Amino acid sequence: GAVVSQHPSWVICKSGTSVKIECRSLDFQATTMFWYRQFPKQSLMLMATSNEGSKATYEQGVEKDKFLINHASLTLSTLTVTSAHPEDSSFYICSARRTENEKLFFGSGTQLSVL
Amino acid sequence: DAKTTQPTSMDCAEGRAANLPCNHSTISGNEYVYWYRQIHSQGPQYIIHGLKNNETNEMASLIITEDRKSSTLILPHATLRDTAVYYCIVTRGYGNEKLTFGTGTRLTIIP
Numbered sequence: 001g002a003v004v005s006q007h008p009s010w011v012i013c014k015s016g017t018s019v020k021i022e023c024r025s026l027d028f029q030a031t032t033m034f035w036y037r038q039f040p041k042q043s044l045m046l047m048a049t050s051n052e053g054s055k056a057t058y059e060q061g062v063e064k065d066k067f068l069i070n071h072a073s074l075t076l077s078t079l080t081v082t083s084a085h086p087e088d089s090s091f092y093i094c095s096a097r098r099t100e101n102e103k104l105f106f107g108s109g110t111q112l113s114v115l
Numbered sequence: 116d117a118k119t120t121q122p123t124s125m126d127c128a129e130g131r132a133a134n135l136p137c138n139h140s141t142i143s144g145n146e147y148v149y150w151y152r153q154i155h156s157q158g159p160q161y162i163i164h165g166l167k168n169n170e171t172n173e174m175a176s177l178i179i180t181e182d183r184k185s186s187t188l189i190l191p192h193a194t195l196r197d198t199a200v201y202y203c204i205v206t207r208g209y210g211n212e213k214l215t216f217g218t219g220t221r222l223t224i225i226p
Contacts, residue, residue, distance in 0.1 A: 006158070032211040043202075044159070044216040051211070093158045101209045103149065106158035 003027060004096050006107030013084055014115055021079045021110045023094030029074035030096035034104070035067075038091040050077040084114040119203045124221040133190040135220050137203030140184040147208045148179060150188045152199040153219070159202065162188065198224045 003026040013019050023033055031052045036044040048069055049057040056069035066088075068080040077096075081088055095106040120138040127133040139148065147166050151159040163170055163177045165186070170177045176189040190197055202219040206212055 004158075034213055036216075043218050044153075046213055046215065049211060049213060091156070095158075095214070097209075103161045103164060103208065104214055105161070106151075109156070109158045111156070 004107040010111040028098040033077040033096045036093045133193040135188040154199045
């Protein structure tokens with residue numbers, strides 16, 4: 001079946017550095033991908049909708065200059081956490097649909113720890 | 116998307132059927148009921164979805180009331196690997212429609 005691959009699975013970085021997370025649709029093209037963030041013991045919170053070839057749509061309260069999203073191809077979306085701080089430590093998850101009328105597939109997530 | 120209400124947590128004995136309820140009293144006619152689950156430190160996994168008829172697949176059964184204001188996810192023979200947070204989501208479910216996750220039900224399967 002359809003698979004969404006996310007890389008890396010976990011990353012540790014120093015405060016002030018930037019981290020890039022990749023989300024790939026392995027056997028289908030995804031014009032739209034979604035990025036979620038999840039803090040411990042909380043539910044998934046949608047951060048932004050990534051649109052191939054155009055600017056991402058950010059949810060209220062999510063800083064677009066801090067969380068840069070690039071969806072340059074139909075199979076790849078990237079989320080870059082710029083100037084990361086300890087409060088950005090979280091579980092980041094991407095998702096995509098294979099076709100317009102199909103369910104969302106989720107990546108395995110990326111655990112980011114900022115020291 | 117219509118809001119859903121689920122119990123915070125449930126326990127179920129291993130081998131028994133796990134019945135997870137969900138209320139969605141404000142569901143619209145073109146909205147589906149989707150169920151996902153999230154095992155610790157993993158991305159959500161799709162389980163099943165339905166519009167108004169009951170549905171069954173290899174993982175679970177979905178029972179939707181006639182008025183569509185509530186539904187029940189049934190795991191027929193729960194195993195320890197079914198321990199997870201289960202999310203009931205109501206959505207039109209197509210195009211660039213996003214999924215909004217509530218707090219879900221933390222299901223613990225007890226040996």
